[in-house]
Amino acid sequence: MNNQITAPAAEEPDHTPLLPASVAQHVDITHISGQAYAVFIRDHELTVDQPFTAGGDDDGPTPVELFVSSLATCVAYYAGQFLRRHHLPYENLRVRCEFDMAADRPARVAAVRLRLLLPVRLTATERRALRAVVDHCTVHNTLRQPPDVSVTVD
Template sequence: MPWPGRPHPPVVAPQGRATSAPNIRRRRDDHPPARGPTPGEVLVVSLASCVAYYAGRFFERHHLDREQLRVLADFTMADDRPARIASVRLRVLVPHELSGARLEALRAVVDHCTVHNTLRQPPEIQIEFG
């Protein structure tokens, strides 16, 4: 299901102990046409992949089929400087009806994926030239 501003949001699915290669579809109005995902899209897809991985592990632990489990991702860029992603929206498409308690447990699990934790507490970044 498309989200405003993006005809096809990236979709990520858990695969074994990893996640599938995300499908990143570019907007048709990109000029010039992009040759691949932007760095911002890579960051958002990394977050979606992490959520898919953790959700997939949750499904495994609870003996649920995760075949149709998917994570859709969308983001908006900030209007001011510095250039950055202002917001990210993820939608976990759960293939099973989950009780309220189990859905909250899933939320707690995916809310603590490694990439999400890294965005909450940014690492020290050093750029060196050689």
């Protein structure tokens, strides 16, 4: 078993299986009460709400927190895949995420800082290779090349 990792030339190829471009994914959102909404994703249900300070009941994360969490969990997933692929321990892998909201309009996330907390010490070469992988997670790629967003009112 060869655990040797070489630094990527420019960027390591993305080995994530792609969903067919013609297959539309969907998420359904339904109002619960107050400022709370149910989010239905495949067979999963989440509650999204606002904190007490914003008039909600704090029954779940805010949409912005979910947005930032999507990036952090995508990075965690890619890091875990990298560690597994190289036969390195990945149990207890953590990502700490901080974000700032923009001070001006429009309201948006201005900055996100992610910190990978690894369960194993990596060499400098392994760190560079891991960084190349996590910098190209699907959510990060989407932020770099934003999707077309359309809203239809029925």
